[in-house]
Amino acid sequence: MNEAILVPIEMAATWRYASGAAMERFCDGLRERRIEALRCGVCRRSYLPPRPICGNCHAPLSEWVSVADEGRLEAWTVLQVPMLDARTGSIREAPYGMGLIRLDGADTTINHYLAESDPARLAIGLRVRAVWRPEPRGAMDDIVHFEVLR
Amino acid sequence: MILEGAIRIPFKYAAGRAGSRFLVALRDGMRIVASRCETCARVAVPLRTLCPACGGDDLAEVEVGPGGSVIAWTQTPDAGSYALVRLDGADTAFLHRLVAAPAGCRIGQRVRVRFASSRRASILDIDGFEPVTGEGR
Numbered sequence: 001m002n003e004a005i006l007v008p009i010e011m012a013a014t015w016r017y018a019s020g021a022a023m024e025r026f027c028d029g030l031r032e033r034r035i036e037a038l039r040c041g042v043c044r045r046s047y048l049p050p051r052p053i054c055g056n057c058h059a060p061l062s063e064w065v066s067v068a069d070e071g072r073l074e075a076w077t078v079l080q081v082p083m084l085d086a087r088t089g090s091i092r093e094a095p096y097g098m099g100l101i102r103l104d105g106a107d108t109t110i111n112h113y114l115a116e117s118d119p120a121r122l123a124i125g126l127r128v129r130a131v132w133r134p135e136p137r138g139a140m141d142d143i144v145h146f147e148v149l150r
Numbered sequence: 151m152i153l154e155g156a157i158r159i160p161f162k163y164a165a166g167r168a169g170s171r172f173l174v175a176l177r178d179g180m181r182i183v184a185s186r187c188e189t190c191a192r193v194a195v196p197l198r199t200l201c202p203a204c205g206g207d208d209l210a211e212v213e214v215g216p217g218g219s220v221i222a223w224t225q226t227p228d229a230g231s232y233a234l235v236r237l238d239g240a241d242t243a244f245l246h247r248l249v250a251a252p253a254g255c256r257i258g259q260r261v262r263v264r265f266a267s268s269r270r271a272s273i274l275d276i277d278g279f280e281p282v283t284g285e286g287r
Contacts (some may be wrong), residue, residue, distance in 0.1 A: 005170040005271045006162040014156045024151035089156030139153070 012089070022050040025064070031138040035067040035130075037106045048106035049140075069130035070149070071103035076114060076122045087141040101128055101146055113145035121148070171211075172196040173271040180265045180275075182216065184240050185209040195240040202242070214239035216263035217282065223248060223255050233279050235261055247278030255281065 019027060022038060026049055029036045038050035038061040045056055046065055054061055076099040085092040097114030099122075115131065116122055128146040136142035165173055168185070175181045175197075184195035189206035195214050200207055215237035222243075223233040231248035233255070248255060249264055261279040269275035 002167065002171055003174050003271075005165040005173045007165050007169075007173075007272065008160065008162050011159040011161075012157070014154065016152050016154050019151040019153045023153070027151060027153075084157065084159070086157075089158045091158075091160070138151075 014089075020052065022052050022061075026050050027138040027140075030140070030142045031136045033069070033132055033136060033142075035069055035103060036064050037067045037108075039063045039065045045107045046105060048103060048108050048110055065105060067106045068104035069132075069143075071101050071106070071128060073099050073114075073122070073124060073126040073128050073146075073148075074102050074109050075100040075124060078117050078119050078122070087139075097122060099128065099146060112140075112143060115145045115147040166199070168197040168199045170271075173273070173275070176265070176273075176275040177269040177271040180216075180269075182214050182237060182244075182263065184212050184214045184237075186212045193239060193241045195237055195242055195244055212239065215244075216265075218244070218261055218263075218279070220255060220257055220259040220261055220279075222257065223259075231255070233261065235279055237263075246273075246276055248280075249278035250280045 026036060037046040037048040039046045040054040040057060040059055040061055041063055042057045042059045043054060045054065048067055052061060076097060078095050078097050080094050082091045082094050095117045097117045099112060099114045100109035101112055102109045127149040129149055130143045131145055131147050133142050133144050172183055175183045182195060183197045184193050185198045186193045187201035187204060187206050188208040188210060190201060190204040192201060192203040193212060194202050197211060201209060218235040218237040221234045221236055223231060225231045232245060233248045234243040234245055237244055260282040262282045264277040264280045266275050266277050
């Protein structure tokens, strides 16, 4: 049998896109470590990240509300295989925790990294808090990950 | 506000039976191997398991190059240059970098493969084509 060769390839792509008005205000807030959600005037549901139209009643949203950088862990998993980090485009080494987090003041969850990667130390209902990068730049990864409050 | 996105997708693919032989020959012998079809006599480079011209599977392994003639060449916006070269002994064109100043490059220009000093069974075991001066045709 001849030697079998594997050819390594790396495809790279970068792109730019318009944030929209709601995400622009949200990202401007992150730069000051401020998290803001958009609340529906009809059903009172607070959306985080903000969206321009209510998913329940289709009403246009314009009422901004402050949300804490602490919240409740609604779901979690620990990844065991290296995966692409959608925010940087590069591989994130396993294991690492991910969670759906409902911040105090929001009715929706956001998907983010967890500082904890030990399944024995993770549970639905835990209180978590955002760990911010030292100099926020106005993007979702201004939050590095969420740490569990014990 | 304009946001930015990025993705890098690393992966590996199997070069296959003929592709592996081709790459190993580059790495170990600095040889460029091609297939000569015993049915239609066409010589295709890199090495194949089936003749791309007639589909025949009765192929002999032959060596081509390292000299060749430029069929076409182009310059990219980042100032890299690429050439399609018909290697001596081959009937197909081979695409690779032009490594020397292409200012005077022309169709029919004689070139020669320059091999990389460090080789790892990759198409980049060839640095590219460099012009040959003072060689008649």
